[in-house]
Amino acid sequence: MNSTGIPLKEPAISAAAGDTEQLERALIDASTRVPVLIFYTSAVAWLILGTLLAGFVSFKLHTPDLLSDIGFLTWGRVRPVHMNVMVYGWASMAGMGTAIWLMARLCRTVLRYPLLLVAGAGFWNLGVFLGVCGILLGDSTGYQWLEFPSYAAIILFVAYTLVASWAVLMFRFRRGEQIYITQWYLLGAFLWFPWLYAAGQLMLFVVPVQGVLQAAVGWWYANNLLFLWFGAIGLGTAYYMIPKVIGRPVYSYHLATIGFWSYALFSSWTGMQRLVDGPFPAWMVTASIAATILTLIPVATVGLNHHMTMQGYFPLMRYSPTLRFTVFGAMSYTVFSLVGVLISLRSVARYVNFTQASIAYSHLGLYAFFTMVIFGSMYYIVPRLIGREWRYGSLIKLHFWASAYGIGLMTLMLLAGGLTQGASMENPSLAFSESVESVLPYLRGRSLSGILLMVSHFIFAYHFGLMLFGLGRKSTVPTFLNPVEAEGAEVAH
Amino acid sequence: MKGLAPLFLGIFGTFAFSWVGLTLIPNWQIGHLNPQSDEEGTDIYPMPQSGMVTRGARVYAANGCNYCHSEQVRAEYSGADIERKWGDRRSAPRDYIFERPVLLGKMRMGQDLANIGARAPKEEESPSPTGGASPAPQGAAASPSAVASAKAASSPPATSPSPATAPATSPGAIASKPPASPGPAGPPPSKSPAAAAAASPAASPRPSAPPWPEQTAGLPPMYSAAWHHVHLYSPRSINFDSNMPSYRFLYETRRITDARSSDALQLTGSDAPREGWEIVPTYDAKCLVAYMMALNQSHPLKEVRSAGASAAASPAASPPPAPGGQPAK
Numbered sequence: 001m002n003s004t005g006i007p008l009k010e011p012a013i014s015a016a017a018g019d020t021e022q023l024e025r026a027l028i029d030a031s032t033r034v035p036v037l038i039f040y041t042s043a044v045a046w047l048i049l050g051t052l053l054a055g056f057v058s059f060k061l062h063t064p065d066l067l068s069d070i071g072f073l074t075w076g077r078v079r080p081v082h083m084n085v086m087v088y089g090w091a092s093m094a095g096m097g098t099a100i101w102l103m104a105r106l107c108r109t110v111l112r113y114p115l116l117l118v119a120g121a122g123f124w125n126l127g128v129f130l131g132v133c134g135i136l137l138g139d140s141t142g143y144q145w146l147e148f149p150s151y152a153a154i155i156l157f158v159a160y161t162l163v164a165s166w167a168v169l170m171f172r173f174r175r176g177e178q179i180y181i182t183q184w185y186l187l188g189a190f191l192w193f194p195w196l197y198a199a200g201q202l203m204l205f206v207v208p209v210q211g212v213l214q215a216a217v218g219w220w221y222a223n224n225l226l227f228l229w230f231g232a233i234g235l236g237t238a239y240y241m242i243p244k245v246i247g248r249p250v251y252s253y254h255l256a257t258i259g260f261w262s263y264a265l266f267s268s269w270t271g272m273q274r275l276v277d278g279p280f281p282a283w284m285v286t287a288s289i290a291a292t293i294l295t296l297i298p299v300a301t302v303g304l305n306h307h308m309t310m311q312g313y314f315p316l317m318r319y320s321p322t323l324r325f326t327v328f329g330a331m332s333y334t335v336f337s338l339v340g341v342l343i344s345l346r347s348v349a350r351y352v353n354f355t356q357a358s359i360a361y362s363h364l365g366l367y368a369f370f371t372m373v374i375f376g377s378m379y380y381i382v383p384r385l386i387g388r389e390w391r392y393g394s395l396i397k398l399h400f401w402a403s404a405y406g407i408g409l410m411t412l413m414l415l416a417g418g419l420t421q422g423a424s425m426e427n428p429s430l431a432f433s434e435s436v437e438s439v440l441p442y443l444r445g446r447s448l449s450g451i452l453l454m455v456s457h458f459i460f461a462y463h464f465g466l467m468l469f470g471l472g473r474k475s476t477v478p479t480f481l482n483p484v485e486a487e488g489a490e491v492a493h
Numbered sequence: 494m495k496g497l498a499p500l501f502l503g504i505f506g507t508f509a510f511s512w513v514g515l516t517l518i519p520n521w522q523i524g525h526l527n528p529q530s531d532e533e534g535t536d537i538y539p540m541p542q543s544g545m546v547t548r549g550a551r552v553y554a555a556n557g558c559n560y561c562h563s564e565q566v567r568a569e570y571s572g573a574d575i576e577r578k579w580g581d582r583r584s585a586p587r588d589y590i591f592e593r594p595v596l597l598g599k600m601r602m603g604q605d606l607a608n609i610g611a612r613a614p615k616e617e618e619s620p621s622p623t624g625g626a627s628p629a630p631q632g633a634a635a636s637p638s639a640v641a642s643a644k645a646a647s648s649p650p651a652t653s654p655s656p657a658t659a660p661a662t663s664p665g666a667i668a669s670k671p672p673a674s675p676g677p678a679g680p681p682p683s684k685s686p687a688a689a690a691a692a693s694p695a696a697s698p699r700p701s702a703p704p705w706p707e708q709t710a711g712l713p714p715m716y717s718a719a720w721h722h723v724h725l726y727s728p729r730s731i732n733f734d735s736n737m738p739s740y741r742f743l744y745e746t747r748r749i750t751d752a753r754s755s756d757a758l759q760l761t762g763s764d765a766p767r768e769g770w771e772i773v774p775t776y777d778a779k780c781l782v783a784y785m786m787a788l789n790q791s792h793p794l795k796e797v798r799s800a801g802a803s804a805a806a807s808p809a810a811s812p813p814p815a816p817g818g819q820p821a822k
Contacts, residue, residue, distance in 0.1 A: 061602070064728070064738040071742035076557020142554025142594045171497070179500065188504045195508055203516060210524050211589035213516070215597040220515050228508070261503060268511035277571040278597060279584040284519055350571050354563055354601035425601060428576035432604055433734055439602075440736070 024108070029384045031110040032101050035117035037385055039097030040378060041468065042125050044461050046089025051457045053082035058447040062440050072136040080147040081135050087145055087225070088156065089128045091366060091374070093121070095233040096163055098377040099186050101385075102240055103167055106183050107174035116166040123159030127152050143218040145225060146200055153201055160197065164190045181256045185236025188264060192228040196221060212279050216272065223271030226365050231267065234329065234370040235302060237377045241326045242309055245380070246316055251308035255301045263298035266291045273344035276353055292344045299337040306330050319480040321396045325376030328404060332368035339364055339415070351426055356439060356446075357418025360411050367453075368407045375403070375460070382464070383479075388472025390479040395463045397481050402456030409449035417442025523586045529795060538792040541591045549784025552777045554594055556740065563598030564607045564788065578612075579605040580790055582799040588790045603737060610789040614714040713759055721782045722774050727764040743778035746770055 060066050060075045067073045104111045111117075131152030134140070139149040148156065167190040171183075200221035203209050209217060243250050250256060269291030272284045310327065317324045339361055343352050352358070379396065383389050390396060417439040424435035466472060473479065530537045542550075553559065566580035574580065584607055589595050598605075712731060713719035723730065726744050728737040744758070749771050756779075757771040766772050774782070793799050 060738065062736060064736045068738040069741045074556055074740065074742070075738045076560055077555070079557055079560055138552075138555035140555050140557065142557075142559055142596055144599070177496075179497070184500060187500065191501075191504050192508055195512075199512055199516070208593060209516075209520050210526065211592060212586045212595055212597065213520055213524050214593070214595040216519060217516055220511075224511070261507075264504065264507040265510070268507055269515065272515060274599065275597070277567040277583075278565050279586050279588065281519065281522060284515065287514070346571075353567075353572070354599065356600075358599060426573055428573040432577060433732065436602055436736060437734060 025105070028104050028108070028110050029101075031114070032104045033385045035111065035114050035121065036097045036101045036381065037468070038118060038121045039093050039100065040382065040464070042121060043090050043094035043097060044464050046085050046093065046128065047457055048461050050082055050085035050090055051454050053078055053085060055447070055450045055454055057082050058443070058450045062443045062447070071138070077136055077138070077140065080140055081132050083145065084131060084135065084147055085128065086366065088124075088131070088148075091230055091370060093124065094374045094378065095189075095230060095370070096124075098237055098374055098381065099167075099189065099233055100163075101377075101381050102182055102237065103170050103186055106180045106186075106240075107170050109170070109173045109175055111170070112173060113166055113169060116162050116169075120159045120162035120166070123155055123162065127155035127159055130155060141205070143204060143214070143221075145222040146204060146218060150201075150205055153197075153205075157194070157197060157201070160194055164194055180240075181250060181253070181260070182236040182240040184260050185232045185239065188260075189229055189232035189236070192224070192232065196224050196228060215278075216275060216280060216284065219274050220271045223274070224268055226362065227267035227270065228264075230366060230370045231263075231333075234373045235263070235333070237373050238306065238326050238330045238333075241322055241373075241377055241380060242306055242330070245320050245323045245326075246310065246313040248309065248313070251305050251311075255305045259298045259301035259305060262301070263295070266294040266298065270295065270340075270344075273349065274353075274358065276344070276346060276349040289344050289346065292341050295337055296341060299334055303330070303334045318482050319484055321390070321393075321400070321479065321481055322376045322380040324400055324481065325372050325379060328400075329369050329371075329373030329376060332364060332372060332407075336361070336364040336369050339411075351422035352418045353422070354425065355418035355421040356414045356442070357422070360414030360418060363407065363414070364411055368411065372403065372407075375399070378464075382467055383472065386467055386470065386472060388467060388470060389475050389477070390463060391466050391472050392463065393479050393481050395459050396479065399456050399459045399463070400481075402452050402459065406449045406452030406456060409452065410446055413442045413445040413449060417446070526587050526590050528590065529587065538794070539588060539591055542787060543783075545780045545783040546787045547593075548777075549780035549782070549787075550592065550594065550596070552743075552781040553784055554596060558606075559596040559598045561598075561600055561602035561737070562604065562606045563601055564605065565597045566605060566607050566790065574605060577605075580608045580611075582790070582793070582797050584790055585794050585797045587794055587796070606785065606788055607790050608788065609716060610786045611791040613716045613718070613786060712761075718782050718786055719759060721785055722758050722778065723760060725778065725781070726758055726772065727760065730760070730762060730764050740778070743775055743781065744772050745775055746772050 056066075057075065057079045060068070060078070064075070068075070071077075100111070100117060127148070131148030134149040134152055135147055140147040141149060146153075167187070171187065200217060203217045204214055204221075208214060239250065239256070270288050272280070272288035273292055276285050276289075278285075306327075314327075317327055342348055343357055343361060379390065420442065421435050421439035424430050424438045425432070528537050528539055565584045566574045566582070568583040569575050575582070588607075589597075712723060720731075722744075724737075725740045727739055727741075728735040729739075746766055747770065749769055753771055754773050756773045758773070760766065760772060
């Protein structure tokens with residue numbers, strides 16, 4: 001099947017293990033088809049909605065009179081809708097889709113109880129939809145990433161319970177004793193999320209804690225959602241896709257163990273650094289700053305592991321869409337963590353605490369790292385579900401570059417704007433309004449990057465739609481980003 | 494990794510560690526604070542909020558005000574919050590024990606609002622029975638530095654209203670406002686001295702202290718309830734560079750039936766309604782403004798050093814140490 005001579009699709013094991021293994025794999029892929037596609041399709045629909053909202057929010061921030069007379073379109077309502085659509089609609093659903101597929105493959109068994117997943121996806125969509133309507137109608141709770149009113153939160157929780165119980169059930173049916181690295185992360189994500197969500201909801205809405213602790217719980221939740229849910233899925237996916245595409249095993253199992261446990265231990269203690277100098281006991285903030293610095297251990301081990309795995313195979317990024325997106329995402333994880341450490345240091349946090357820099361940070365995590373890894377995995381998984389290859393290599397390339405430049409520009413604009421804003425805010429001889437004015441040009445630049453991202457997402461949605469309607473290429477050769485003839489031969493093995 | 498049990502235990506253990514460490518232990522430490530009071534059991538701070546204020550907090554959250562405005566004052570050593578006169582001491586956990594939701598905020602595309610109620614001109618307080626003791630002239634009391642001295646001189650003029658009086662207080666404050674300013678057409682000269690006086694004391698320590706360069710004549714005194722309504726309705730009529738969206742959907746335009754409502758907004762220029770019409774706040778808008786007027790952390794706390802007390806450290810702070818603000822740490 002590997003007519004090009006490049007091990008872009010199936011690694012060397014398949015040759016040894018023979019056809020039965022491939023057949024098995026195809027069967028497993030086929031069994032995941034309906035649930036995973038439901039998750040992916042919903043996710044892409046939410047992505048498009050969230051992107052449109054993002055552009056709207058971004059423009060409104062420097063053009064405040066744009067459609068401001070309509071209550072449900074006021075900036076303060078559309079912004080949380082954008083965030084929640086991206087977090088719960090797009091990122092969570094796409095992440096769950098990828099996680100489900102990986103789970104079935106790594107448990108080496110056909111997907112059981114697909115109805116659990118279909119119902120889960122249905123309820124999840126309903127929950128996000130109700131939540132969005134609730135916020136627009138003025139029911140927002142006001143806590144970052146927990147804005148959904150309780151009626152939506154309950155439905156989300158029910159939906160999630162269905163998906164998580166499916167994951168645990170699948171785990172019990174797995175074949176073989178080996179638990180793969182990716183599965184640690186996925187199992188972690190599947191188990192952490194419900195605890196996290198339940199803890200957040202309970203401590204904020206059911207038996208609310210007193211005063212400022214509500215804010216602490218809110219940030220604890222939001223940060224752990226970023227790390228223990230999205231981060232874990234993203235890293236797990238990268239641990240699967242990179243070795244899979246280049247066809248060699250992960251460089252070091254021991255590094256991976258250290259990386260996973262230090263990640264679970266330290267990243268879950270971050271979050272309070274965002275409350276720096278606020279009305280809290282100083283030790284909370286200090287503990288989180290220390291934990292943020294300690295997350296450099298998992299960053300270093302995971303980064304090193306990925307790098308050593310990729311060593312010598314970097315040229316393959318020229319051809320494989322999956323590899324290109326995944327490696328970009330994995331690299332962004334390092335950047336994301338470094339920026340996180342930088343802006344959590346007290347001396348820097350003084351300046352950037354109340355500025356746009358924190359928006360740059362969350363976009364680095366959710367987009368440059370997580371979303372790019374998930375795009376990569378979708379480029380790998382969707383053809384295996386549908387039996388068609390992506391139609392246009394050029395569209396994938398365009399998608400990648402628009403996304404990469406878009407998120408790069410956004411990060412730079414928001415970081416630079418945040419520093420400028422913070423420096424002006426810090427200087428009491430400047431009127432406060434100057435700090436706002438100093439950041440406005442950067443916000444216009446951010447709107448520009450939003451247009452790039454919008455282009456990239458529309459391209460992706462179009463391409464995904466073609467696949468969904470069976471309009472992909474009929475071919476056994478995967479879609480490459482560049483023609484492989486000439487240089488390909490040298491690269492392989 | 495062999496076996497599911499160690500993996501599961503590890504996943505559970507790391508999460509439980511974080512949950513206990515970052516939410517349960519803090520809850521044990523600062524989760525059960527009581528209001529502070531002096532020896533006689535009077536002078537209680539903070540007070541529970543009134544119904545209007547609570548609803549106002551929900552309006553504030555529902556419309557996402559917290560995405561641009563923080564409600565926390567940082568300490569002197571960190572940031573310029575106190576120098577910007579956003580408060581005369583840092584915020585402490587005790588300030589928030591009755592707030593729900595707590596909207597500390599993470600972004601300052603707009604000013605910090607932790608003390609926006611304390612920055613209102615003192616005449617706002619006059620309908621409140623507790624505030625009557627303050628003899629300070631209205632203009633002089635407008636700046637936070639003056640609030641500190643006024644507080645030293647009198648009983649708490651700026652504490653949040655008690656539950657019984659508050660629902661009556663805030664609408665009363667709104668209602669009492671327009672009669673103070675003459676007529677709908679509002680001859681500006683008679684109003685502007687108050688507005689100018691409200692703005693100028695803030696300018697005394699530093700030339701840059703007024704938060705906005707343009708303070709149009711003819712507006713209600715800065716940070717008064719009536720001013721907030723005009724500002725919410727038309728932010729750029731007050732500060733041309735503001736990038737705050739207007740919240741016109743919280744106001745209704747209606748025909749004047751017999752007499753102009755006492756709640757009607759004092760708008761000028763292009764925002765003014767047509768002849769025979771008036772713009773009045775909805776109940777949500779009144780609650781929102783009541784909430785903002787109740788945002789007040791000027792009462793000294795035993796555990797926090799006030800700016801006046803730290804005057805020795807920073808010579809720039811002009812007011813004499815407030816007796817109630819002695820450091821307790």
